[in-house]
Amino acid sequence: MASGRTRTIRASVWLNDRPAPKRRAEHSGPGGGAEQSAGLDHDRIVAATVRLLDAEGLTKFSMRRLAAELGVTAMSVYWYVDTKDDLLEFAVDAAAAELEVPEEGTDADWRDQLRLLAVTNRDMLVRHPWVSRLIGEYLNIGPHAMAFATAAQRVAISSGLPMEQIPGVLALVYQFVYGYGTIEGRFAARCREAGLTQDEYFSEVMATVNERPEFEESKRLMDSRPSTDIEAMRARDFEVALDCAIAGIEVLRDRARRESGQDAGR
């Protein structure tokens, strides 16, 4: 049914036969500022992709638009990149490179480290709203994403949690961060498109919602909070959520310690 040769499924650029970029420009020498060099190369293409995605969003991004930005014909890019999907996977890892991970030997409290990792992740997702949409699409195993995942794992382990609970707890924290950053980033992008501040956009939507009887019950539940300064509000909610997760981790850890202590006592 399939072709005669056993072929691994192509699940990610990073799992291709040659995981490194198709070609890498090797400058003939260090001199002569290549600022406006006409030649393309993989890094220039990925950088331009990130720039365009930030400026105009994923919806408006196209290979033709990118080519125009690079002052080149649409098909030139295909010399360096196999498909649009591959290019987007490269762009995602370029964004992941902005994540700040603690150095390996640090002795900082695991709670502080976890908070730092969460915040750096959230900030990146808000800076690059297109990343959230693509993370769901791909396997996301580029080198920088992997470095971050590894650091997160190290921090979770250093909390003293038993090994079999690590993946669940990591999922709780980082899926939360991902979802939260997604909503924030998307909302910010919407506001930019509409030419409004976040507070203005929020009160416009609220004004419309308030005219509707269908939303009565939800309104009663939502109304208890100040609607001004939506960004500060979100920062507070984010902290509460992290506090909750950290408190939960401590409970799970203590529970496990008590149980293993009992075992030892018998």
Place this chain on the structure above:
Amino acid sequence: MASGRTRTIRASVWLNDRPAPKRRAEHSGPGGGAEQSAGLDHDRIVAATVRLLDAEGLTKFSMRRLAAELGVTAMSVYWYVDTKDDLLEFAVDAAAAELEVPEEGTDADWRDQLRLLAVTNRDMLVRHPWVSRLIGEYLNIGPHAMAFATAAQRVAISSGLPMEQIPGVLALVYQFVYGYGTIEGRFAARCREAGLTQDEYFSEVMATVNERPEFEESKRLMDSRPSTDIEAMRARDFEVALDCAIAGIEVLRDRARRESGQDAGR
């Protein structure tokens, strides 16, 4: 700068001038099984949309494909729906209608209710992987989504948590569920496309990863768990995460009670 008339931003179908479907078919009578009735109507269109999205995914979905499915020309659909975006928003709320929410007067333990809401949400996201992608896109304030959000809020409040911590904790739980369901659904869809079971796909990817030296460190950290039966593994991780969140909520609640108790004692 803008047009003379003050115009609210169009942020969602549900906030349109006429939030109800553009037209609703009003059957002339109850008789005569309309099974193969040639006429379109809003509900038939949304139902066909959901069916197509489930079967072929968001990427392959198009207005032309949908029209073909309905045995109609591409532009007929536009009589009932303004844009593709509006239609997708309707489809998202149709999926949200599948969420099971506890009836209002229930006296079940809030922990059980929270777990039920989380599970029903996760299952829906896995059944309809396209929902995750669209939730990030739109405001998601359709009637069924709102009913679910309201139920979730009620459960969180019944935990005894102080009001100002409710939004943060809700974000922790439901952004986690959303992210987790997203990954699961996307992975399942990938496997279906490749014609493999989830376990087969997983071990294929793992086999490729294992050949690579770049992944050494991450492998050491991941290797500690059994790779068989990936679905059972994910169910366990999901439970651990919920346990962690619930334990965290209890801690926050007790902390707040102690503080307000102190205040009362002074």
Place this chain on the structure above:
DNA sequence: ACCTGAACACCGTTCAAGT
């Protein structure tokens, strides 16, 4: 080795007609 042009098989949506 690197880049181009023309072409293929698609999109969402508008608009003027049809019945």
Place this chain on the structure above:
DNA sequence: ACCTGAACACCGTTCAAGT
């Protein structure tokens, strides 16, 4: 009131040529 056809301005990608 409901549906169609032709057209516009786009897509990603292939493929045969150019230099």
